[in-house]
Amino acid sequence: MDGRRPVTADGTLTVGQVAERFGVTVRTLHHYDDIGLLRPSERSPGGYRLYTEDDLLRLRHVVVYRRLGFPLERIAELLAAEDPGAVLAHLRRQRESVLARQAELAELVTAIDRALEREMTGTEPTPEERRELFGEGFSDEHAAEAERRWGDTEAWQQSRRRTAGYDAEDWRRIAAGTAAINQRFVEAKRAGLPADSAPATDAAEAARRQIHECFYDLSPEFHRALGDMYVTDPRFAKTYEDLEPGLAQYVRDAIHANADRAAG
Secondary structure (H helix, E strand, C coil), X not given: CCCXXXXXXXXXXXXXXXXXXXXXXXXXXXXXXXCCCCCCCEECCCCCEEECHHHHHHHHXXXXXXXXXXXXXXXHHHHCCCCXXXXXXXXXXXXXXXXXXXXXXXXXXXXXXXHHHHHHHCCXXXXXXXXXXXXXXXXXXXXXXXXXXXXXXXXXXXXXXXXXXXXXXXXXXXXXXXXXXXXXXHHHHXXXXXXXXXXXXXXXXXXXXXXXXXXXXXXXXXXXXXXXXXXXXXXXXXXXXXXXXXXXXXXXHHHHHHHHHXXX
């Protein structure tokens, strides 16, 4: 049977069908129900959730707002208005947010193009261009601090040997990978998932693997120390706090939980 077709006589959809149609998990829909963000209007005789067309319209707004990075609490506030013009207002707000994101991405593409041009001509990027490409977290100050702390360590020397052969495409791939991992942390936190949940610890493991594969050998235990530094050092903490308030502590706790998981 086509999972997109309702199996109920009144045209409602089951939680599984809604999850398939919107590309979300059943667990996410259950969570939205639990926190009151999206409660299905009907139930089957057996007590199963059934979603109406109005429910699906509300979910469409939730999905778009989530993709735009809105926290669940803010989405609930935005959806609280139920006047006849609410749908129109939501669509206009979403359009404005998408256009703002589009402009931001266009600036990033320009920064990448500059870095590529300099790489191909053998010219070193300026500090300003590095910040454009990698964000404030890749500032010269952080690099100098890292060398001061670990310049004599095997990990630092190993990192220098590996990165010596990286070109602009390699750094672009690493930057994109870091951004994707950080977004996984943000989404898990905004969804209200604890730091020791599977999505959060899986993101922590992805962060560990990226460092292990791209820079230096990094065991889960060594990763704990990095996680602690993300909280205790204000300069490193700011990188996460700029993405989401409280994210530095959340990432640290997820790293520790992942190390506990690895230890069995």
